[in-house]
Amino acid sequence: MNPWALSGVVLVAAVTFYLGKRSSRYANTTHDFLVARRTVRSRRNAAAISGEYLSAASFLGVAGVVLKEGADALWYPIGFTAGYLALMLFVAAPLRRSGAYTLPDFMEARLASEPLRKLCTVAVVAIGVLYMLPQLQGAGLALEAVMPAPAWLGAVGVTVLVTVNVMAGGMRAITVVQAFQYWLKLFALAAPTFVLCVVFFGTGGAGSAGSLGDPAPPVFREDTTVTVETGASFEVSEETPVWLPAEEGGQRVWLPGVRYEVDEGTTLRFPEGAPVPAVSGGEMDNASWLRPAEDAGALLGTYSLIFATFLGTMGLPHVLVRFYTNPDGKAARRTTVQVLVLLGLFYMFPVLIGALSRMYVPELLVTGRTDAAVLLVPSAMLPGVPGQILGAVTAAGAFAAFLSTSSGLLVSVAGVVATDVLAGKVRDFRIATVTMAALPAALAVSLPVEDLSLSVGLSFALAASTFCPLLVLGIWWRRLTWPGAMVGMCVGGGLVLLALVLNVLSEYSGGWAPWFIEQPALLTVTAAFLATIVVSLGTARRIPDDVNAVMLRLHAPDPLGFMRDRAEARFGRIEDRSRKRGKHRK
Known part of the structure; x- marks a missing residue:
């Protein structure tokens, strides 16, 4: 057990609960719970968006993928950040000017179709649950790394805390929490990275598994015993001595060019100086x-x-819902520019941690726990209390990542369910919150943990293949029709789900899946755009009668006053509520 890390996790949980409780004092109306009364200014909103966007895949997964895949993994942080450039150019300001409360609400406002709204509701729930799953699994991984506790405890703990905060104040409660958690996550990665870089350069890399400039594979720094936590096949580039359990033959020598299958739970022992094996398909x-x-x-x-990371960002419901909280379109665009700066600053650090991990904790390549690199490399480089303290800081930041992203996902999904399935009152929002929190929690406890970045990558591919074509064409193409939108969503989303099924079958039958099964977005996004355009052209008589008025509202400059909030008859006017309840703190 690392008592420092446990203390850091408890402190983050306590501060999160306190900020959520305090921020929810004035949350009484549907506007507060759904869009924080549309008064969140750009700086706070940018920090809140960055806080919820920097998920388990960013805090833990990016470093783990860099450790395993090297240069190819750099596209993850680049894509995650650059996605906001497309969001700023094509979506942010028109989406806010639409006056919608949720993504399905925007689609109905643009295309006047109740069936399309229902389909969008199903897609939002699917993406939200799929994205929340790795957050909860990452929480279990982090807790398991710092204390002898089962992984399900971390998933359940994060679920309970997030549910309480969201039920108390919805969007209004979590805005301040997520803004705080961005700065906490930035510090939790930046400070240990600076310290570890100083240690690395100060010692000349002493104690590492070999220089990254050395073409040979990393080696074990001492006699090392590892337990393979997920069954895998391994390859080596040099002769590698290994001790297997007695019933499997005891001492062996693994040879290059041969694939060695190792079952889950198998314990392997490698002598000091032995090359570190790589999972088949990884960089040896x-x-x-x-x-x-x-x-x-x-x-x-x-x-x-x-394609998946760049275009998927503009289709993520928990990202888009935050732009509804800006006062106007200009503030939404300014928010996006600031998010680009904040994300670019953050993503420098997990890349450095991933490179250090390959030199100091290469055994993670064998155990399969590469996502734990951020949590374990401080103790590997700084034994004793200093390493434990740095590990505590990273563990606290990891829990902040799980909490902030799960909060945003839960608010967005609960808001859609409350307004599209239920009556849209505050009580309905709270019922939806409990229901939508229980589903991913159950899945997180029952399903095995995969690479967090890869799991989130699937969510991006699904978002890019469903909502991205609808938003881009809905905002910039007058001839879009609701049948075209529905067919495009079904084609794009169906192909992604088919790729997921085939990928799972491939993993259990020899790993035969080609690139377009493992990374399908290049084909699925293209197919979704083509299907949407072709069907829309064939159903031109279904173009809404008010398309000119809607397009004017989306693109007219804010000072002209064309922007109108939807559902005023259902939820009341925000201005009236503001006079009664006071203004949102800036």
């Missing part, structure tokens, strides 16, 4: 780790990953 030596992919399949897979 540092020379390959430093080079980007060169074959056509890997290159196309990289392009597909860029």
Whole structure:
């Protein structure tokens, strides 16, 4: 047990609960719970968006993927950040000017279709649950790394805390919490990274598993016993001595060019100086780790990953819902620019941590726990209390990542369910919150943990293949129709889900899946756009009668006064509520 880390986790949980409780004091109306009364200014909103966007995949997963895949993994932070450039250019300001409260509400406002709204509701729930799952699994992974506790305890703990905060004040409560958690996460990665870099340069890399510039694979720094936590096949680039359990043959020598299958739970022992094996398909030596992919399949897979991260951002419901909280379109666009700066600053640090992890905790490549690199590398580089304190800081930041992203996802999904399935009152929002929190929590406890960045990557691919075409075409193309939108969503989302099923089958039958199954966004996004355009052209008589008025509202400058909030008859006017309840703190 690391008592410092446990203390840091408890402190983050306590501060999160306190800020959520305090911020929810004036949350009484539907406007407060759904859009924080639309009075969140750009700086606070940018920090809150960054706080909820920097999820388990960012805090833990990016460093883990860099540790395993090297140069090819750099596209993850680049894509995660650059997605906001597309969001700023094409979506942010028109989306706010629409006056919508949720993503399905915007689609109905643009295309006047109740069936489309229902389909969008199903898609929002699916993406939200799929994205929340790795957050809860990451919480269990982090808690398991700092104390002898089962992984399900972390998932359940985060679920309970997030549910309480969201039920208390909805969007109004979590805005301040998420803004605070961004700065906490930035400090929790930046401070240990600076310290570890000073240690690395001060010692000349002493005690590492080998220089990254050395073309050979990393080696074990001492006799090391590891337990393979998920069944996998391994390959080596050099002769590697290994001790297996007695019933499996005892001492062996693994040879290059052979794939060795190792079952889950198998304990392996490697002598000091032995090369570290790599999971089949991973980079076996540092020379390959430093080079980007060169074959056509890997290159196309990289392009597909860029498509998923770059375009998927504008289809994530928990990201889009935050732009409804800005006062106007200009503030929404300013918010997006500030988010680009904050994300670019953050993503420098997990990349550095990933590189240090390959030198100091290469055994994670064998255990399969590469997502724990951020939590374990401080103790590996600084034994004793100093390393434990740095580990405590990173553990606290990791829990902040789980809490902030889960909060945003839960608010967005609960808001959609409350307004589209239930009556839209505050009580309905709270019922939806409990229901939508229980589902991903149950899945997190029952399903195995995969690479967090890869799990989140699937959510991005699904968002890019469903909502991205609808938003881009709905905002910028007058001839879009609701049948075209529905067909495009079904084609894009169906192809992504088919790829998911085939990928799972591939993992259990020899890993035969090509790049377009593992990274399908390049094909699925293209297919979704084409299907939407073709069907819309074939159903031109379904173009809404008020399309000109709606497009004017989306694109007219804010001072002209065309922006109108929807559902005023259902929820009341925000201005009236503001006079009665007081203004949102800036």
